[in-house]
Amino acid sequence: MSPDRQDDLIATVDEIEEGASGERLAVLVFDDGQKLVVPLERLPDGTRDGSVLRVRFRLDRRTERERRNEVRDLQRRLFGPEE
Amino acid sequence: MNRRASRRLRWVILALALVLLLVILALALPSLIGDESGGREPGELTRIAFFDVGQGLSVGIITADGRSLLYDMGDREDAVDSVILSFFREHGIERLDYVVSSHPDQDHIGELATVLNRIPVGTYLDPAIENTNRAYLRGLQVVEEKGIPAQRARRGDAFELGERTRVEVLWPEPPFITDSDGEVHDNNNSVVLRVIDGDVRILLTGDIEEEAEEELLALDPSALRADLLQVAHHGSNSSSTMPFLDAVGARTAVISAGADNSYGHPHRETMQRLREAGMTVYRTDVDGTVVFVSDGTQIQLEGQEGTP
Numbered sequence: 032m033s034p035d036r037q038d039d040l041i042a043t044v045d046e047i048e049e050g051a052s053g054e055r056l057a058v059l060v061f062d063d064g065q066k067l068v069v070p071l072e073r074l075p076d077g078t079r080d081g082s083v084l085r086v087r088f089r090l091d092r093r094t095e096r097e098r099r100n101e102v103r104d105l106q107r108r109l110f111g112p113e114e
Numbered sequence: 115m116n117r118r119a120s121r122r123l124r125w126v127i128l129a130l131a132l133v134l135l136l137v138i139l140a141l142a143l144p145s146l147i148g149d150e151s152g153g154r155e156p157g158e159l160t161r162i163a164f165f166d167v168g169q170g171l172s173v174g175i176i177t178a179d180g181r182s183l184l185y186d187m188g189d190r191e192d193a194v195d196s197v198i199l200s201f202f203r204e205h206g207i208e209r210l211d212y213v214v215s216s217h218p219d220q221d222h223i224g225e226l227a228t229v230l231n232r233i234p235v236g237t238y239l240d241p242a243i244e245n246t247n248r249a250y251l252r253g254l255q256v257v258e259e260k261g262i263p264a265q266r267a268r269r270g271d272a273f274e275l276g277e278r279t280r281v282e283v284l285w286p287e288p289p290f291i292t293d294s295d296g297e298v299h300d301n302n303n304s305v306v307l308r309v310i311d312g313d314v315r316i317l318l319t320g321d322i323e324e325e326a327e328e329e330l331l332a333l334d335p336s337a338l339r340a341d342l343l344q345v346a347h348h349g350s351n352s353s354s355t356m357p358f359l360d361a362v363g364a365r366t367a368v369i370s371a372g373a374d375n376s377y378g379h380p381h382r383e384t385m386q387r388l389r390e391a392g393m394t395v396y397r398t399d400v401d402g403t404v405v406f407v408s409d410g411t412q413i414q415l416e417g418q419e420g421t422p
Contacts, residue, residue: 065376098246105254106242109264113242113288 039085047071047080059084159407160279160311161416162342163201166398167193169372169379170221173318173344174198175309176205177276178410183212185307185318189224189249197403199233209234211275214267216320217241217304218250226253235262241286241305242266243298267305269333275309278410282308284330284337291325301347302326308340312410315339317362319346319353327358335361341413342406343367345388345395349380359391366413367393368404375399 042059045066050056055071057078071078078084158178165172167188175183182202187194202210213235215223226249230238238257257264265271269287274280285306290298304320317340322330327346330338343364346353348371367388371379380397388395396404396415405416 095246098248098251099244102245102247102251102254105251105258106240109238109254109257110240110242110266113266 036085039087042067042084042086044074044078044080044082044084059086061086159409159419160276160314161205161405161407162309162316162413163403163405164344164368164370164396164398165193165197165201166403167197167370169348169375169377170224171216171320171344171348171370172198173370174201175275175279175316176202176207177279177311179276179278180206181276181279182207182210183214183275183281183309184210184229185214185305186216186222186320187213187225187229189221191225191228194225194228194232198229201403201405202233209236211236212239212273212281213237214239214305214307215241215250215253216318217243217300218245218247219300219321220247220249222320223247223253224249226250227256230256230260230262235260238262238264239267239283239305240264241303243286243290243300243303245298245300279309279311282310282337284308285322285326287329287333291329299323299325304346306330308337311408311413314341314408314410314413316342316344316408316413317364318344321347321350321353323347323350323352324355327353327355331357331361338362340364341366343393345369345380345384347379348375348377349384349397350377351381351383354384354387356387356390359387359393363391364393366406367395369395369397369399371397371399373399 040061042061045058045060048056048058056068057071057074059067059069074084160178161176163174165174167190170188171186172188173185187198210233213229215226230253267283269283269285271283272280283305286303291302293299301321301323302325304322306320306322307318309316309318317338338361340362341364343362345367349369369380385395398404406413407416407419
């Protein structure tokens with residue numbers, strides 16, 4: 032196994048449920064027991080009940096910066112300048 | 115009866131009718147223009163509810179004269195109507211005077227936009243600290259869309275919430291507490307409120323941790339004195355230091371935590387310290403929504419009024 036793959040998290044599709052709006056939701060259970068509910072359409076084609084997925088995270092500094100600026104601008108408009 | 119006497123009698127009757135009409139109008143006016151106090155008479159009870167919103171925090175206050183405040187709203191959409199707003203509506207409240215976000219963490223403000231979209235709000239308060247939480251961003255967008263007056267919460271601010279209830283902002287105070295990376299620390303810059311209802315004091319602490327507790331103690335320990343304490347950060351061991359609990363000196367404390375939560379809240383060490391501080395502890399994960407009532411001289415669990 033490559034070093035990269037060692038950093039991946041392993042999640043099992045524990046069940047596939049119907050959401051409130053009729054969308055199909057996959058309940059992912061990580062090996063440490065934590066759960067994550069994800070729309071099935073966001074997962075790779077062929078994902079089914081019992082599939083095992085490798086999950087890797089990456090930092091998205093651009094979106095973080097954009098989000099931070101958006102919040103800051105809104106705060107400035109709503110609350111005015113800090114005295 | 116001559117003509118003059120008859121005219122005088124007519125005027126007397128007319129004047130009496132006018133007086134009667136004014137009396138009826140005066141009595142009916144509050145219900146005609148909408149009684150914002152929810153029909154309450156002064157001298158009734160102030161209610162403080164710690165809502166069962168799972169792993170999160172939400173506290174509702176309705177004062178004796180019908181003013182209202184919501185401090186955080188948790189992260190469960192189904193609880194907004196069935197737990198939080200139903201409490202207010204059951205007591206005749208159709209408009210929240212204040213909504214306060216303690217800090218922009220999901221378990222505290224996840225349903226901010228939902229609340230603002232479902233009930234009119236008078237004023238919105240917030241620590242206005244840097245963050246990237248999407249639910250917070252969406253909440254602020256609704257504040258702007260609806261034109262809700264917004265105020266930055268800072269130590270030293272205070273406002274009246276009805277005739278006998280006053281709310282003091284004890285925290286945050288710039289410069290903000292930062293973490294080891296120099297980033298503003300969400301928890302430690304939570305809005306801390308002390309609600310003073312007559313002689314009764316309630317301390318709401320959000321998720322402050324040891325660093326904020328130390329600063330609050332250094333500023334003025336007497337300002338922390340309270341009869342009822344919302345235990346900070348769901349009973350985490352990173353909060354509720356012994357000096358802080360001693361300064362608060364409350365007889366009663368409430369922990370808001372979700373049943374079987376992943377963090378092990380409340381932590382055993384915190385429970386031990388609360389016991390050592392002599393506090394009776396209620397927990398939303400065990401007791402569900404917990405409601406206290408204050409008559410302005412003492413505070414008790416709802417349903418146990420009058421017992422020593």
